[in-house]
Amino acid sequence: SQKIEQNSEALNIQEGKTATLTCNYTNYSPAYLQWYRQDPGRGPVFLLLIRENEKEKRKERLKVTFDTTLKQSLFHITASQPADSATYLCALGHGSSNTGKLIFGQGTTLQVKP
Amino acid sequence: DGGITQSPKYLFRKEGQNVTLSCEQNLNHDAMYWYRQDPGQGLRLIYYSQIVNDFQKGDIAEGYSVSREKKESFPLTVTSAQKNPTAFYLCASRPTSGKTPNTGELFFGEGSRLTVL
Numbered sequence: 434s435q436k437i438e439q440n441s442e443a444l445n446i447q448e449g450k451t452a453t454l455t456c457n458y459t460n461y462s463p464a465y466l467q468w469y470r471q472d473p474g475r476g477p478v479f480l481l482l483i484r485e486n487e488k489e490k491r492k493e494r495l496k497v498t499f500d501t502t503l504k505q506s507l508f509h510i511t512a513s514q515p516a517d518s519a520t521y522l523c524a525l526g527h528g529s530s531n532t533g534k535l536i537f538g539q540g541t542t543l544q545v546k547p
Numbered sequence: 548d549g550g551i552t553q554s555p556k557y558l559f560r561k562e563g564q565n566v567t568l569s570c571e572q573n574l575n576h577d578a579m580y581w582y583r584q585d586p587g588q589g590l591r592l593i594y595y596s597q598i599v600n601d602f603q604k605g606d607i608a609e610g611y612s613v614s615r616e617k618k619e620s621f622p623l624t625v626t627s628a629q630k631n632p633t634a635f636y637l638c639a640s641r642p643t644s645g646k647t648p649n650t651g652e653l654f655f656g657e658g659s660r661l662t663v664l
Contacts, residue, residue, distance in 0.1 A: 534605070
């Protein structure tokens with residue numbers, strides 16, 4: 434069955450460092466991958482999209498990579514700030530379907546300490 | 548401001564009762580979705596609708612029902628047949644036209660937390 438794994442343990446880092454979150458998947462060939470941020474008790478907010486033919490995408494302090502051979506995406510936050518503390522979700526989508534249905538990972542909680 | 552509004556934010560239900568969660572959007576999006584979120588699990592799709600008067604079952608539709616009579620509204624009813632309804636419910640919408648209709652981001656509401664007493 435299709436499976437998405439994100440680090441279940443919380444990631445604790447010091448302010449100013451780079452946070453790296455991992456999203457691994459099996460039994461799936463996604464056409465694209467999205468990353469969302471979710472704060473406690475709130476709905477997820479879209480951050481970045483990367484397609485299967487793209488190796489890397491950047492947006493301000495955020496960088497996403499997508500390795501379809503390793504079946505893995507890495508999400509980086511450079512110069513991290515306490516305000517970056519949240520849960521980050523990865524989601525995979527299949528391009529041949531136009532339903533927009535996504536498969537979500539369970540999320541990784543990031544804690545940035547001042 | 549455009550967005551998705553879910554209500555109520557918190558809801559308590561006695562066993563055997565049906566409850567309806569509201570989801571309204573003014574983003575003019577055609578597609579709408581209901582997800583369920585449980586601790587330690589990814590969001591799971593309950594139902595989705597790509598156009599008015601049409602909807603499809605997601606991965607965990609049993610014990611739930613929806614309607615899509617208006618483009619702006621996609622209410623979810625949690626019926627008494629749902630064995631474990633306590634969860635955080637998220638409604639989302641997505642544009643289906645534009646440059647990348649098939650990879651468009653989801654716009655989420657703030658969620659409704661349902662607790663069964």
